Amino acid sequence: MLTENGRGVAQSGSALQWGCRGRRFESSRPDQVKVTSKNACHGIFRDALKLLVIPSLCLLLLMSACGSEKTAQQAFEAGDYAVAYKLFRTRAEAGDAQAQNYLGMHYYLGLGVQRDWQQALQWYDKAATQGDPRAQLNYGLMFQNGYGVSPDMVAAFTWYYAAYRQGSKTARYYLDALAADNLLSPIQIDYAKVQAEPYITNPVVTGQGS
Numbered sequence: 001m002l003t004e005n006g007r008g009v010a011q012s013g014s015a016l017q018w019g020c021r022g023r024r025f026e027s028s029r030p031d032q033v034k035v036t037s038k039n040a041c042h043g044i045f046r047d048a049l050k051l052l053v054i055p056s057l058c059l060l061l062l063m064s065a066c067g068s069e070k071t072a073q074q075a076f077e078a079g080d081y082a083v084a085y086k087l088f089r090t091r092a093e094a095g096d097a098q099a100q101n102y103l104g105m106h107y108y109l110g111l112g113v114q115r116d117w118q119q120a121l122q123w124y125d126k127a128a129t130q131g132d133p134r135a136q137l138n139y140g141l142m143f144q145n146g147y148g149v150s151p152d153m154v155a156a157f158t159w160y161y162a163a164y165r166q167g168s169k170t171a172r173y174y175l176d177a178l179a180a181d182n183l184l185s186p187i188q189i190d191y192a193k194v195q196a197e198p199y200i201t202n203p204v205v206t207g208q209g210s
Contacts, residue, residue, distance in 0.1 A: 117148025131201030
């Protein structure tokens with residue numbers, strides 16, 4: 001009777017046939033349906049977690065790598081001079097002119113290291129002779145003001161001129177100031193310009209009338 005009426009006993013095809021979120025399963029037996037549905041749900045959730053976790057881990061690793069590598073320039077601008085000095089030092093010793101100029105600034109101003117004008121002169125010299133216009137300007141200032149070296153207006157004009165020819169407007173200001181104060185004779189000025197020529201590696205201003 002129960003069997004004939006279908007009460008209390010599952011008839012063929014009467015069991016739950018839809019698994020997790022509409023996924024259909026083959027078996028119609030309640031015991032098999034229950035187990036299979038559970039496994040299917042776990043599988044779906046496991047696959048979903050993979051889709052979420054793997055990209056998240058990749059993004060996390062990428063962000064960690066980017067965040068841990070602060071450049072020397074960023075450290076310097078943030079006022080983290082001890083870190084900037086170490087980073088610039090490595091590059092400067094490898095011959096990087098920009099880093100050599102920054103190292104000169106560190107020693108000149110005493111940023112992250114004890115102030116040392118002799119060290120500043122040495123690093124400015126390395127960068128200036130490679131043609132870095134910022135270092136040439138700084139080197140010229142050292143000679144004009146006698147910082148760590150005897151004042152030398154010819155040397156100052158030489159480095160200002162090299163920096164000016166490579167686009168430094170500040171260097172042009174100092175050139176004009178030296179000329180206005182009559183600190184150099186015309187012969188000395190011509191000599192300084194000749195001395196500067198080997199260090200003008202990227203001229204953007206012609207030598208005509210300068």
